[in-house]
Amino acid sequence: METEQKITLRAPDDWHIHLRDGDALPRTVGDAARQFRRAIIMPNLVPPVTNAQGAQAYKARIQDSIPEGTQFEPLMVIYLTDNTTPEIVREAHAAGVVAAKLYPAGATTNSDSGVTDIKNIYPALAEMQECGMKLLLHGEVTTSDIDIFDRERIFIETILGRVVDDFPTLKVVLEHITTAQAAEFVASAREGVAATITAHHLLYNRNHMLVGGIRPHYYCLPILKRGDHQSALIDAATSGNPRFFLGTDSAPHIQGKKESACGCAGCYTAYTALELYAEVFERAGKLDRLQSFASEFGPDFYGLPRNTGTVTLVKSPWTVPAGLPMGEEALIPLAAGETLNWRLQAAE
């Protein structure tokens, strides 16, 4: 009898996830904790998590939702606004907050309180550089005359390059990169600049979203780009370059808000995250590099210990459920109804 194909990895972490709050938490925290040992928790709640106190209270609510017997550590982030002061940064750092997130105002889901001009947060960035707090960025400009497909590239050209130069020892993560330009920028930037890459930007390009009918579950920000950008991202993720690591950007929006005349941006990937990444790495012939991308480069960049436990993926095709309950609502996971080759084994 043929033996089952398996891969065992050091337990992985997710360096970018949205868990939301309230009724969503049992679903989102349960799924994240089944897949990952730690996660960087995005602060774009309404209202956002903007200081130490807010981050600690949110962390406690997340911890209350961790399934019994599961090990999961939420790593907290504050949301930068025009009013974030150096003192807010210092207090957050002292309270264990690991990073602060820049959302250009209006760039994405729940970014209305975001920064309107990068100069407004220069004092906060100086303090972050000083105390070692990481800067995470949603890297898109928001000016209405800039085409949605160009917004990441122009953000890099007009804003990111300058921030990286003006704060030469600030640790910076360009989140959920979607373009060849972003991959090139990060690969050739000064030390201390990294990027997260989602499973959906590795698996899909804009044709998947738009050819033969519009598929709202593939709609996320930054938007899926053309296939050559997807190829550049696959090359970056599987290159073994420690500047690129796993961040799902899993973002739950209920079915009715996705399948709508004006649908929300965000893909729910937490339910199948590692399986989706395994698919990509296998197709690229680089399964041997999945562990460093998923479990080593992230903690190394953040200055945290690598996890000591392991997880196992078994090659055993299965069908992703058509929907998942979330509170009273339905959530459609990415790749719903599709067959995936790899399956994460439940922790023993």
Ligand SMILES: NC(=O)N[C@@H](CC(=O)O)C(=O)O
């Ligand atoms: N990626 C998305 O399309 N959506 C995210 C926000 C974000 O990460 O930009 C969300 O919070 O829903």
Ligand SMILES: [Zn+2]
């Ligand atoms: Zn974002």
Ligand SMILES: [Zn+2]
């Ligand atoms: Zn996100």
